[in-house]
Amino acid sequence: MSIATSEIAPESAVEVRSEHDLLGYLDVPAQSYYGVHTARAVENFPISGIQLAIYPLFIGALATVKQAAATANRDIGALDPVKANAIIAAAQEIRQGALHDQFVVDMIQGGAGTSTNMNANEVIANRALELLGHARGEYQHLHPLQDVNLGQSTNDVYPTAINIALDAYVVKLDAALGRLHAAYLRKADEFADVLKMGRTQLQDAVPMTLGQEFGAFASTLAEDRQRLQEARALLHEVNLGGTAIGTELNAHPEYRRHVVAELRRLTGIQTLVSATDLVEATSDVGHFVQLSGVLKRVAVKLSKTCNDLRLLSSGPRAGFGEINLPARQAGSSIMPGKVNPVIPEVVNQVAFEVIGNDVTVTLAAEGGQLQLNAFEPIIAHSLFAGLDHLAAAATVLADKCIDGITANRELLRDRVANSIGLVTALSPVIGYENATDVAQDALVSGRGVAEIVEQRGLLSAERIAAILDAMAAAPGPRA
Known part of the structure; x- marks a missing residue:
């Protein structure tokens, strides 16, 4: 390693250090914790401008996997304890939020996530070197690949980290959906006695309460939360220890068992297990497809509710x-x-994004070949974005919209009384033939159903009011 001064321009000169890989030497900023592999990836993938650091839960998951690997390798005697402890300490700092700005590779990248794994290896290695009293880049003392990546491959580290991060993002989304669910239920209680006309195909149907309408919003969201937990469970099977294609090449015979146990301890996910067939688990991305489908379902339901x-x-x-x-x-x-429904509108747009992302995930999953899917970077980006944005949208919808909704009670009741749809509710009392005649009269004359029923002496105004009150008192769904 050598330190030099960049020749870009005197006024913007920065110190650099020279590092090498199989392609040769490359200067990287001397103060950076990343190294040559990361620098090449930054040059190669100026795609979206969205760096790994935008997803802190993913950075934390990468560090967690590296910490588990160092601990396992130390405990089975494959890695010098001094090096292992430095790697563990560096990874722990990253898990606590340090050095996230050093994860600079674009989320959308070629190489099946190799650049992401290299970025993590180099940042952890250089921080570990500092902890051991060495300068960044002095890899003869602790190496990003020989030590930090010992017993690993991008092909088991990267998908495992994605799974761990997705689990955290699912927890975050579920909390936001729970907040929205509670807001719906509060409105269902508040509007339990507010009578209105239900509609089918945008036409008057039969009376219901506004509380029942909001209760239905709550019920459909509760169903989606259950589906989300089912998809989450699939994330808890990992291929860590399988290395390149699931054959455990270059890993210690005891490594797989130890690393998964340590990962379970670090994450607190007690249902985390090693895949039964590591070769299958390394090439398969079905759990990502499943989760993406559930996110699409959530998005569709939220968007439909916002349309309403x-x-x-x-x-x-x-x-x-x-x-x-x-x-x-x-x-x-x-x-x-003029005031616009801006909160439902933004939720609609997030839903459109998630639905589009599902198509991306589907195509990326289908595009995999043989023992590896090279398109996990776009899968990860699509799922992280969808989960993150849905959680934000659900929170905004609950706090800035649902909680502040009020009802125009008198207008709603008057519409019930005047609606032709009221005859359906009165039909059991006045008879089908009478109800049909009243409906036809209302259509031709433009008068309200209640008025015609009372005028014909079929029911008194008091009886009609009692029927409407009984409908308003009917219980709605509680989820």
Whole structure:
């Protein structure tokens, strides 16, 4: 290793150190914790501008895998304890949030994640060297590949780290969905006695309560949370220890058992297990496809709910006008007083992104060949983004929209009384033939059903009111 001064320009000169790989020597910033393999990846993949560091849970997962590997190699006698302890300490610092800015490789990269693994190896190695009293880049004392990557391959480290990170992101999303679920239930209770017309195909159907409508939002979200936990369970089978293609080449015979046990201890995921068939687990990405499908399901449900909220609040005078969403910002640069449903709109857009990401994951999974899927980087990016954005969207929807919704109670009740759909609810009392005649009269005359029923002497105003009150008192779904 040598230290020199960059010849870019005198006013912007920075110290560099020279490192080498199979392609030759390359200068990297002397103060960087990453090395030559990372620097080449930065040059090769100026794709999205989204660096690994944007997903801190993924960085933490990579460090966790490296810490587990160093501990296992130390305990089975494959790695010098002094080196192992330095690697463990460096990895622990990264897990606690240090040096994340040194993970500079683009999330979208060729090489099946090799550049990500190299980035982690180099940052951990150089920090470990410092802890041992050496300078960054003095790899003769502790090497990124010989020591930090001992008994490993990108092909088992990278997918295992993705699984661990995805598990954490799923926990985060589930918490956000739980927050939204609770908000729906609060509105279901608040609006339990608010009678309104239900609609099918955007046409008046039969009476229901606004509470039942919000209760249904809660129920569908509860179902999605269950599916999310089922998909999460599939992430707990890992191929760590399989090395390049699942044959455990270059790993100590005891390494696999020790490293998975240590990973289980570090993550606290007690259901974490080693795959039964490591060759299959190294090439298969079915669990990613499964999770992506569940995320699409969540996105579709959230988007449909937001479509309903935008319809129900449309107007305020020339639309449905049944509910009022909380005003969050001015809605127009030209129309004074206009307020738009911006929170449901942003959730819709996140849903569109997630649905598109599912197509990306599907194609990437299908594109795998033989013993490895080379397209896990785009799979990881798509899933991380979807989980992260859905969690943010669900939180915003709960806090900035659902909690502030109010109902136009009188308008809703008047519409029930005047709707032709009311005859369906009255039919068991006044008879089908009478109900049909009343409906036809209402259609031709434009009068309300309640008015016609009362005028014909079929039911008194008090009896009609009692029937409506009974419908408003009917229990809704509780999930």
